[in-house]
Amino acid sequence: MKKPFWKREKNGSVTSPRGFVAGGIHAGIKKKKKKYDMSLIFSKIPCVAAGTFTTNRAKAWPVLYSMKVINNARHHAILGTSGNANCLNGAIGKKAVDEITWETAKALEVLPNEVLIAQTGIIGVPFPVTRVKRAIPKLVAKLSDTGGHGAAKGILTTDLSNKEIALSIELGGKKVTIAACAKGAGMVHPNMATMLCFITTDCAITKPMLRRAVRHAADDTFNSMAIDNDMSTNDMVLCLANGLAGNPAIAKVDRDYWMFREALEEVMRYIAYEMVKDGEGVTHVCKLRLSGAKTPTDAERAARQIANSMLFKTMLAGSNPNWGRIAAAVGASGVDFNPNHLSISFGDAEVVHLGKLRVLNIPKARRILQKKEYTIDVKIGKGRGRAEFITSDLTTKYVLINAAYS
Amino acid sequence: MKKPFWKREKNGSVTSPRGFVAGGIHAGIKKKKKKYDMSLIFSKIPCVAAGTFTTNRAKAWPVLYSMKVINNARHHAILGTSGNANCLNGAIGKKAVDEITWETAKALEVLPNEVLIAQTGIIGVPFPVTRVKRAIPKLVAKLSDTGGHGAAKGILTTDLSNKEIALSIELGGKKVTIAACAKGAGMVHPNMATMLCFITTDCAITKPMLRRAVRHAADDTFNSMAIDNDMSTNDMVLCLANGLAGNPAIAKVDRDYWMFREALEEVMRYIAYEMVKDGEGVTHVCKLRLSGAKTPTDAERAARQIANSMLFKTMLAGSNPNWGRIAAAVGASGVDFNPNHLSISFGDAEVVHLGKLRVLNIPKARRILQKKEYTIDVKIGKGRGRAEFITSDLTTKYVLINAAYS
Numbered sequence: 004m005k006k007p008f009w010k011r012e013k014n015g016s017v018t019s020p021r022g023f024v025a026g027g028i029h030a031g032i033k034k035k036k037k038k039y040d041m042s043l044i045f046s047k048i049p050c051v052a053a054g055t056f057t058t059n060r061a062k063a064w065p066v067l068y069s070m071k072v073i074n075n076a077r078h079h080a081i082l083g084t085s086g087n088a089n090c091l092n093g094a095i096g097k098k099a100v101d102e103i104t105w106e107t108a109k110a111l112e113v114l115p116n117e118v119l120i121a122q123t124g125i126i127g128v129p130f131p132v133t134r135v136k137r138a139i140p141k142l143v144a145k146l147s148d149t150g151g152h153g154a155a156k157g158i159l160t161t162d163l164s165n166k167e168i169a170l171s172i173e174l175g176g177k178k179v180t181i182a183a184c185a186k187g188a189g190m191v192h193p194n195m196a197t198m199l200c201f202i203t204t205d206c207a208i209t210k211p212m213l214r215r216a217v218r219h220a221a222d223d224t225f226n227s228m229a230i231d232n233d234m235s236t237n238d239m240v241l242c243l244a245n246g247l248a249g250n251p252a253i254a255k256v257d258r259d260y261w262m263f264r265e266a267l268e269e270v271m272r273y274i275a276y277e278m279v280k281d282g283e284g285v286t287h288v289c290k291l292r293l294s295g296a297k298t299p300t301d302a303e304r305a306a307r308q309i310a311n312s313m314l315f316k317t318m319l320a321g322s323n324p325n326w327g328r329i330a331a332a333v334g335a336s337g338v339d340f341n342p343n344h345l346s347i348s349f350g351d352a353e354v355v356h357l358g359k360l361r362v363l364n365i366p367k368a369r370r371i372l373q374k375k376e377y378t379i380d381v382k383i384g385k386g387r388g389r390a391e392f393i394t395s396d397l398t399t400k401y402v403l404i405n406a407a408y409s
Numbered sequence: 410m411k412k413p414f415w416k417r418e419k420n421g422s423v424t425s426p427r428g429f430v431a432g433g434i435h436a437g438i439k440k441k442k443k444k445y446d447m448s449l450i451f452s453k454i455p456c457v458a459a460g461t462f463t464t465n466r467a468k469a470w471p472v473l474y475s476m477k478v479i480n481n482a483r484h485h486a487i488l489g490t491s492g493n494a495n496c497l498n499g500a501i502g503k504k505a506v507d508e509i510t511w512e513t514a515k516a517l518e519v520l521p522n523e524v525l526i527a528q529t530g531i532i533g534v535p536f537p538v539t540r541v542k543r544a545i546p547k548l549v550a551k552l553s554d555t556g557g558h559g560a561a562k563g564i565l566t567t568d569l570s571n572k573e574i575a576l577s578i579e580l581g582g583k584k585v586t587i588a589a590c591a592k593g594a595g596m597v598h599p600n601m602a603t604m605l606c607f608i609t610t611d612c613a614i615t616k617p618m619l620r621r622a623v624r625h626a627a628d629d630t631f632n633s634m635a636i637d638n639d640m641s642t643n644d645m646v647l648c649l650a651n652g653l654a655g656n657p658a659i660a661k662v663d664r665d666y667w668m669f670r671e672a673l674e675e676v677m678r679y680i681a682y683e684m685v686k687d688g689e690g691v692t693h694v695c696k697l698r699l700s701g702a703k704t705p706t707d708a709e710r711a712a713r714q715i716a717n718s719m720l721f722k723t724m725l726a727g728s729n730p731n732w733g734r735i736a737a738a739v740g741a742s743g744v745d746f747n748p749n750h751l752s753i754s755f756g757d758a759e760v761v762h763l764g765k766l767r768v769l770n771i772p773k774a775r776r777i778l779q780k781k782e783y784t785i786d787v788k789i790g791k792g793r794g795r796a797e798f799i800t801s802d803l804t805t806k807y808v809l810i811n812a813a814y815s
Contacts, residue, residue, distance in 0.1 A: 061740025061748055091736050091748055093765060126733025127766060236737050313719070313803075314811055321812030327532025330497050331642050334467025342467055342497055358499065360533060397719075398812075399805035405720055406727030 008172060009266045012180065015169025016151025020180040020205035021247040022046050026145030027157030030138035032086035032124070032131055041135070042083040042157030042184075043142050044201055045111060049077035050243040051210040052119060053217040055225075057238035063090030064100045065122040066237060072116040073241075076210065079113040081201050081241050083158040084135065085186065087124040090236045099132040106136050110143040121199045121239045123160055123186055155184035158199050161404060162186060166277045172266045174250040174259050179206045181263075183270050187278025197235030198225065200274055206263055207246035208253040215256075216264045217242050224271035227303075228279050228310075228393040240271075279393045280376075284400030287319050288393065290378045295346075296388030301338040305383060306390040308336035316397035324368035326354050333383055346382040350374075414578060415672045418586065421575025422557025426586040426611035427653040428452050432551030433563030436544035438492035438530070438537055447541065448489040448563030448590075449548050450607055451517060455483035456649040458525060459620040461627045463644035469496030470506045471528040472643060478522040479647075482616065485519040487607050487647050489564040490541065491592065493530040496642045505538040512542050516549040527605045527645045529566055529592055561590035564605050567810060568592060572683045578672045580656040580665050585612045587669075589676050593684025603641030604631065606680055612669055613652035614659040621662075622670045623648050630677035633709075634685050634716075634799040646677075685799045686782075690806030693725050694799065696784045701752075702794030707744040711789060712796040714742035722803035730755050730774035739789055752788040756780075 018025050025044040032040040054073050056066050072078075082104065089096045100120060108115040145153065155165045169182035185200040208216075221240055246252065253260050280288045291310055296302035309315050309332040318325045326347045333340050343358040350371035352364040371377050424431050431450040438446040460479050462472050478484075488510065495502045506526060514521040551559065561571045575588035591606040608623075627646055652658065659666050686694050697716055702708035715721050715738040724731045732753045739746050749764040756777035758770040777783050 058743070059737060059740035060743060060746055061736050088733075091733055091751075091764075125731075126737060127731075127761075128733075236740055313807075317808050317811035320808060323812065325531075325533075327494070327497055327534075330467050331465060331532060334465040334642055337464075337466060340466055345497075355533075358497075360498070397808055399808045401719075402723050402726060402803060402805045402808060405723035406729065 008262065009170045009269060012169035012171055015182055016167050017044050017154055017182045017184050017201060017203045018148050018151035019169035019182045020203050022048050022205060022245045023203045024146040024148050024150060025154035026142060026147060026150035027153035028138060028142050028145055030142070031134045032084055039153065039157040040084060040086045041138060041142050042154040043107065043146060044081045044154055044203060044243070045146055046079055046243060046245040048245045048247060049079060050245040051208065051213050052078040052241065052243050053210065053214040054239060054241040055218055055221045057235055059236045061091060061236045063088050063122060063237040064096040065089055065120045066239060068100045068104065069119045069121065069239060069241065073119065075116055077117060078119060078243060079117040080107065080111055080119065081243065082107050082118055082120045083199060083201065084122045085124055085158050085160050087122065087128055087130050088126045088237050089122045089130045091127045092129050096130055099130040102132055103135055103139065106139045110139055119241050121237070121241060123158060123197065123199055123237050126236060151182070151184065158186040160186060161283055163281050166274055166281070168270055168273045170266050170270055172262055174206070174262060177248045177250040179248040179250055179263070180204065181206065181266050181270050183274055185274045185278065187281060198238050198278060200225070200240045200271070202240070202242035202270065204242070204244045205246065205248040206244050206253065207248060207250050208244050208263065212253050212255070212260060213242060213244050216260070216267050220264060220268040220271050223268060224275045227391060228275050276393055279395050282395050283404045284398040285395040286398055287372070287396040288376045289319055289395065291392040291394055292378060292380045293383065294389045295344065295382040295384040295386055297339055297384065297386040298388045299390060300388070302388035302390035305333050305336045305338045305340070306392045308332045309381065310392040310394035313397055316394065319372065319396035320398045322369060322372035324349050324354055324365055324372055329381055333381070340383040344382070344384045348380040350377050414668065415576045415675060418575035418577055421588055422573050423450050423560055423588045423590050423607060423609045424554050424557035425575035425588045426609050428454050428611060428651045429609045430552040430554050430556060431560035432548060432553060432556035433559035434544060434548050434551055436548070437540040438490055445559065445563040446490060446492045447544060447548050448560040449513065449552060450487045450560055450609060450649070451552055452485055452649060452651045454651045454653060455485060456651040457614065457616040457619050458484040458647065458649050459616065459623040460645060460647040461624060463641055465642045467497060467642045469494050469528060469643040470502040471495055471526045472645060474506045474510065475525045475527065475645060475647065479525065481522055483523060484525060484649060485523045486513065486517055486525065487649065488513050488524055488526045489605060489607065490528045491530050491564050491566050493528065493534055493536050494532045494643050495528045495536040497533045498535050502536055505536040508538055509541055509545065512545045516545055525647050527643070527647060529564060529603065529605055529643050532642060557588070557590065564590070564592040566592060567689055569687050572680055572687070574676055574679045576672050576676055578668055580612070580668060583654045583656040585654040585656050585669070586610060587612065587672050587676050589680055591680045591684065593687060604644050604684060606631070606646045606677070608646070608648035608676065610648070610650045611652065611654040612650050612659065613654060613656050614650050614669065618659050618661070618666060619648060619650050622666070622673050626670060626674040626677050629674060630681045633797060634681050682799055685801050688801045689810045690804040691801040692804055693802040694782045695725055695801065697798040697800055698784060698786045699789065700795045701750065701788040701790040701792055703745055703790065703792040704794045705796060708794035708796035711739045711742040711744045712798045714738045715787065716798040716800035719803055722800065725778065725802035726804045728775060728778035730760055730771055730778055732760050735787055739787070746789040750788070750790045754786040756783050
């Protein structure tokens with residue numbers, strides 16, 4: 004394997020790139036005292052912004068708002084709240100978004116449509132707008148260039164740990180940093196279900212190129228993971244780029260673009276993996292590699308069907324190499340596949356080779372499935388279509404968490 | 410409600426219709442001694458047959474076999490085995506099907522292609538063909554006109570109870586009986602995932618009309634239920650009609666056809682409901698009624714998305730009227746829907762009315778969700794598209810059963 008061209012920053016956070024300050028506070032949306040429920044990321048220098056949003060038809064108010072304002076030329080800040088999704092709670096929810104982005108903009112001395120907003124939490128409950136508005140000055144006062152970790156905390160819900168990373172690359176002799184913080188856990192699924200990810204970078208890049216890079220990188224990472232089969236009303240990936248690295252601005256698909264795009268994808272891949280690992284009740288993380296499909300679309304369909312199959316996911320929980328469930332899921336996906344070309348490996352234990360069972364490898368496969376993290380390779384034919392998914396097991400703990408959550 | 414025109418038979422089984430004998434035995438496919446694992450249903454008088462089969466691309470050998478021979482004009486028997494799905498186990502599996510149907514036909518003194526076969530159990534394991542062949546004379550000796558319950562037992566896997574019913578109707582002054590036995594539990598899902606259902610009737614009906622009735626009735630029942638999101642390799646509904654009731658043969662879509670079709674659908678609906686109720690780890694059964702969609706297809710899509718949502722199903726496990734998860738699932742289905750027209754009732758407790766929350770009804774909704782069986786009504790707009798699904802909760806027990814099964 005060749006050495007990566009990017010460098011991981013120690014103790015990285017969204018304030019690692021130049022020019023960003025951030026912070027998090029407890030505003031009182033969550034009942035538990037001192038649990039952070041508000042985050043703010045701010046760049047004094049105006050940024051270009053890009054984002055991807057949930058495809059759920061029932062979009063939360065912050066999604067509708069950010070989808071609208073993201074098309075403007077410049078942005079300064081991302082506001083995040085957790086504990087209440089501000090979704091399906093009537094026109095009051097819309098008003099809440101307008102008011103808190105307005106208050107935030109006022110405190111930051113920028114325009115309201117230069118503030119992006121993302122929210123997460125329970126659906127269908129009135130948003131405590133007065134409490135949140137009152138907390139905004141406190142939040143703005145908390146902004147600092149070491150506040151990235153606090154901001155990362157303010158968007159968590161059932162997550163067990165912060166999800167943060169910062170990488171740096173060199174473009175035109177300048178150090179360019181890309182950083183992210185995220186909220187995942189539970190309900191994580193293709194099409195970006197219930198996850199928030201805020202990305203900051205000091206890269207100089209045009210808005211169209213940033214938009215392109217974010218969209219493509221998200222497709223290959225966030226849209227290829229599966230914890231459960233739901234798509235959230237609130238999902239969002241937002242990215243701010245302020246250009247302070249001083250690199251020659253990326254304005255077309257050139258070598259610099261590809262280096263930036265690769266590093267961005269690496270940031271997202273890390274975050275996606277951490278999300279699946281920290282999914283509700285998850286005890287095993289599986290990288291599923293599907294190959295041999297006729298087309299990439301077929302490969303994706305088959306991989307998605309396996310990755311979301313409840314029988315497959317409970318099998319992972321039981322560390323049980325019941326490969327028949329994988330074959331059944333491929334069959335259920337409807338893609339062309341010939342059972343005589345099927346090969347399945349758990350780690351490096353090949354249990355099915357061209358449709359034939361290798362019984363002697365089953366004990367080894369079982370041992371591999373007992374590990375916390377592993378790869379499963381599924382080859383379904385002779386085609387060149389490939390796809391990769393990150394998925395997890397379905398445990399009794401997942402059920403307990405989600406039966407109780409309210 | 411008007412009185413049904415059909416009568417439920419006491420202690421009904423597949424031997425309730427005239428001319429059918431049946432039986433079940435332990436042949437040794439299942440390890441546990443005395444656990445039935447083979448069933449046979451037989452009519453001396455030749456029957457017309459109809460069936461529906463799994464759409465999974467990885468079809469088990471018995472599915473491939475029965476799909477082929479069902480197009481013949483006459484049939485005499487249905488052979489069922491449980492414990493081994495005889496699927497994805499190489500060419501030996503095909504030979505096993507050929508041999509055991511041939512042996513059965515020989516013992517019954519009929520032609521091999523007059524015997525239909527269905528199998529269920531674990532996938533990808535060699536089928537114990539010698540043991541099963543040796544047991545066939547014993548199985549045939551067991552045939553009797555009270556053997557329906559035994560036959561019902563021989564196809565069960567993780568089911569907790571027999572699933573059987575017999576109804577009678579009057580056609581042209583003659584009593585016509587329709588009966589069924591089935592195997593469900595786990596993996597039950599739209600498109601008939603892992604379920605077997607054998608239907609017998611003494612109705613006189615032509616093959617095309619029987620085929621039509623079975624297909625339509627299955628669409629409205631078996632294909633509208635959801636325990637988990639997998640589609641099995643072995644699913645099958647088979648129906649034999651021997652004409653011994655002596656009614657004027659049904660040969661076109663007339664009043665008699667509709668009465669027969671209605672009664673057949675009632676039989677299937679009963680079996681489908683019992684299957685969901687007996688699903689792995691199921692503690693709550695929910696009839697989900699979706700209305701107000703633009704088209705019936707939209708309604709079905711939205712209902713299916715809700716019925717299969719893991720968040721919805723865990724919510725049922727926790728008796729938690731977290732209606733936001735229903736709205737999010739409708740949104741995720743991609744059908745046109747206006748949150749301001751959304752109404753959701755748990756039993757008769759309306760929690761959302763035209764997009765507005767009725768907080769006072771929540772305690773009542775919670776009490777209703779604590780019952781074993783209830784209805785949830787979801788209205789998503791002003792359209793006339795409606796759909797109905799039977800679904801269940803997702804419990805820790807489901808996970809435990811499926812993590813261990815192998």
